[in-house]
Amino acid sequence: xxxxxxxxxxxxxxxxxxxxxxxxxxxxxxxxxxxxxxxxxxxxxxxxxxxxxxxxxxxxxxxxxxxxxxxxxxxxxxxxxxxxxxxxxxxxxxxxxxxxxxxxxxxxxxxxxxxxxxxxxxxxxxxxxxxxxxxxxxxxxxxxxxxxxxxxxxxxxxxxxxxxxxxxxxxxxxxxxxxxxxxxxxxxxxxxxxxxxxxxxxxxxxxxxxxxxxxxxxxxxxxxxxxxxxxxxxx
Amino acid sequence: xxxxxxxxxxxxxxxxxxxxxxxxxxxxxxxxxxxxxxxxxxxxxxxxxxxxxxxxxxxxxxxxxxxxxxxxxxxxxxxxxxxxxxxxxxxxxxxxxxxxxxxxxxxxxxxxxxxxxxxxxxxxxxxxxxxxxxxxxxxxxxxxxxxxxxxxxxxxxxxxxxxxxxxxxxxxxxxxxxxxxxxxxxxxxxxxxxxxxxxxxxxxxxxxxxxxxxxxxxxxxxxxxxxxxxxxxxxxxxxxxxxxxx
Ligand SMILES: [Zn+2]
Ligand SMILES: [Zn+2]
Numbered sequence: 001x002x003x004x005x006x007x008x009x010x011x012x013x014x015x016x017x018x019x020x021x022x023x024x025x026x027x028x029x030x031x032x033x034x035x036x037x038x039x040x041x042x043x044x045x046x047x048x049x050x051x052x053x054x055x056x057x058x059x060x061x062x063x064x065x066x067x068x069x070x071x072x073x074x075x076x077x078x079x080x081x082x083x084x085x086x087x088x089x090x091x092x093x094x095x096x097x098x099x100x101x102x103x104x105x106x107x108x109x110x111x112x113x114x115x116x117x118x119x120x121x122x123x124x125x126x127x128x129x130x131x132x133x134x135x136x137x138x139x140x141x142x143x144x145x146x147x148x149x150x151x152x153x154x155x156x157x158x159x160x161x162x163x164x165x166x167x168x169x170x171x172x173x174x175x176x177x178x179x180x181x182x183x184x185x186x187x188x189x190x191x192x193x194x195x196x197x198x199x200x201x202x203x204x205x206x207x208x209x210x211x212x213x214x215x216x217x218x219x220x221x222x223x224x225x226x227x228x229x230x231x232x233x234x235x
Numbered sequence: 236x237x238x239x240x241x242x243x244x245x246x247x248x249x250x251x252x253x254x255x256x257x258x259x260x261x262x263x264x265x266x267x268x269x270x271x272x273x274x275x276x277x278x279x280x281x282x283x284x285x286x287x288x289x290x291x292x293x294x295x296x297x298x299x300x301x302x303x304x305x306x307x308x309x310x311x312x313x314x315x316x317x318x319x320x321x322x323x324x325x326x327x328x329x330x331x332x333x334x335x336x337x338x339x340x341x342x343x344x345x346x347x348x349x350x351x352x353x354x355x356x357x358x359x360x361x362x363x364x365x366x367x368x369x370x371x372x373x374x375x376x377x378x379x380x381x382x383x384x385x386x387x388x389x390x391x392x393x394x395x396x397x398x399x400x401x402x403x404x405x406x407x408x409x410x411x412x413x414x415x416x417x418x419x420x421x422x423x424x425x426x427x428x429x430x431x432x433x434x435x436x437x438x439x440x441x442x443x444x445x446x447x448x449x450x451x452x453x454x455x456x457x458x459x460x461x462x463x464x465x466x467x468x469x470x471x472x473x474x475x476x477x478x479x480x481x
Contacts, residue, residue, distance in 0.1 A: 009360050013436040013464045014475045031354040051439050095298055111343050119336050120297035135286055160296055167292035187289035215246045222281055
């Protein structure tokens with residue numbers, strides 16, 4: 001036979017067939033051709049072809065499941081493997097936009113990104129648990145269910161955006177380096193005043209000075225009409 | 236409500252008392268003064284609200300943090316994240332975890348040298364040519380011979396395709412056994428069929444596979460009607476017959 005067809009002339013089914021064969025060849029340690037799997041990614045992510053996306057999911061679902069199982073954050077996550085697998089594919093679909101696709105020159109780069117998406121969904125989950133732990137709140141079933149239901153990437157982004165906006169508003173109201181250090185250290189990083197004093201001795205001569213700064217800022221912030229959520233009566 | 240006990244203590248003392256950092260005198264005062272206990276509870280609530288809203292509020296989302304070492308961010312975002320990570324132990328730890336996760340043994344991303352051997356597949360899309368008049372060799376007999384039609388099933392359609400040097404003839408037949416189902420019989424000419432496999436796909440799912448015999452014949456039974464793709468594979472060559480109506 002002569003002259004190979006342009007990959008773009010192949011159907012999604014034709015590409016899926018070749019991608020599966022090539023992946024099998026790869027694992028049988030035979031030589032392989034990554035072009036077909038790459039083209040399937042290109043159709044799914046650049047052309048937003050849902051059928052190609054479904055085929056990618058079928059092809060790489062076992063791979064992603066293996067990544068989830070081997071992630072150090074998985075054993076303590078208290079979620080099924082499949083939950084993270086689905087989130088990882090959704091994440092890639094949302095994050096790897098057509099504009100970004102040109103950064104991915106080969107199959108290895110795309111699979112690396114899928115692995116990063118897998119990591120990031122496990123981390124999102126770990127962050128939610130860390131939140132509860134550092135705030136000393138019992139991870140009640142209701143709260144955990146709420147986090148679990150938050151698989152929707154868009155909703156997650158809104159929540160993060162709200163937090164970042166609040167941080168921006170608070171930051172604007174801080175008058176000097178001492179206050180910035182105390183608020184960032186105490187609330188953003190959950191550090192104790194004693195730790196802050198040890199870390200920033202040039203700003204605070206003793207631990208009481210850290211507390212005094214904290215008290216000043218809290219007093220100002222809770223009076224601020226724009227930061228109503230900080231008033232104790234909203235508890 | 237103001238504290239009336241002496242010596243009076245202030246909010247700074249109460250914040251310290253909440254963290255267990257207050258002196259004995261303050262501790263004693265708080266334990267005996269309902270007004271100060273109330274005030275301390277208020278301060279604790281405000282701190283809790285601030286922590287709930289601000290904990291890791293300056294941290295980039297996990298995905299963006301991971302895109303940073305991959306070099307996928309703008310110079311501006313990279314600089315902001317570098318600065319943040321320097322101050323944030325949580326993100327520092329997450330980046331370390333990411334690095335070890337990405338570097339963990341992975342045949343896909345870190346293939347052994349013998350797995351990096353690449354080859355080129357020759358994939359051809361077959362072109363539909365005219366229906367043949369008579370093809371000698373299909374099951375060893377002329378396909379349209381009326382005498383054999385009953386044995387093989389009645390032909391609905393005969394299609395002929397060309398792909399490079401290969402000629403492929405397909406016959407869609409009524410199924411003898413199951414009403415509404417069809418049989419697809421095929422003949423590949425121009426190649427020794429041995430080692431060739433015929434794969435049938437429908438709606439992006441594999442349906443069936445079968446071997447092609449040395450004479451180039453293959454057959455699929457009991458097919459539902461619909462649009463299929465037939466793939467004839469003998470690596471490193473492959474022919475795809477798209478849009479096959481059965
Ligand atoms: Zn008192
Ligand atoms: Zn951070």
